[in-house]
Amino acid sequence: MGIMKIFGDKSVKSEVKNGATPDTAVGTNAEFVGNVTFSKMIKISGTVKGNITASEEGDGKIIIDPKGLVEGDIVSPTVLVQGEVNGNVRSTAKIEIDASALITGNVYYDILDMHGGATVNGSLIRNKGKTAGLLEKQAESKVDSKLQQKSFIQPVDSKK
Numbered sequence: 001m002g003i004m005k006i007f008g009d010k011s012v013k014s015e016v017k018n019g020a021t022p023d024t025a026v027g028t029n030a031e032f033v034g035n036v037t038f039s040k041m042i043k044i045s046g047t048v049k050g051n052i053t054a055s056e057e058g059d060g061k062i063i064i065d066p067k068g069l070v071e072g073d074i075v076s077p078t079v080l081v082q083g084e085v086n087g088n089v090r091s092t093a094k095i096e097i098d099a100s101a102l103i104t105g106n107v108y109y110d111i112l113d114m115h116g117g118a119t120v121n122g123s124l125i126r127n128k129g130k131t132a133g134l135l136e137k138q139a140e141s142k143v144d145s146k147l148q149q150k151s152f153i154q155p156v157d158s159k160k
Helices: 003-007 012-017 129-149
Strands: 024-025 031-033 037-040 040-042 048-051 050-056 061-062 078-081 084-086 095-097 102-104 108-111 111-114 120-121 125-128
Touching: 037 040, 050 061, 095 108, 108 111
Parallel strands: 024 040, 031 048, 037 050, 040 061, 061 078, 078 095, 084 102, 095 111, 102 120, 108 125
Antiparallel strands: none
C-alpha cells in the first residue's frame, strides 16, 4: 500500500482531475485587465493583468493552467501554477508548482510542492511557522525579564 493511499493525495491538481469545477474562470482566449478578488476556486486559462487575491472568509484555490498568464501578484491559501506568473505568489497553506510553470517573482509558502523542470526566477521564502512564533515569544519574554531586573526606577524613601 502506497503512502498516498494512506494519507490521500491532497494536491490541487488531483482535486481538479477528480471533477472539482472552478467557480470562476478566465478562458483561453480571454484577457482580463484589473484586480480580481475571489472565494472558493478560480481557474486562469487566459491572461490576467492585475493582482489576484482570495477573499479572507473563503478557502480560496487558484489554478493557473499551462496556457494561463498572470501579470501581477497572487495571494491565496492554495495555489497551483502550471503556466506563467510575472509577480509574487503568496500562500498561507500550499503552493504546487508544476513542471511546466514559470514564475518571475518571489514565492512565499508554508508547504511547497515543486516538480522537476519548474522555473522560479526569484526567492523561495518560507512563511514563519508555529515554531518560529514560539521562539520569538520566548526571546521577547527573556528580554522583558532582563529589562525588569535592570530597572532604572528606584523606590523613593518618603521618610527623608
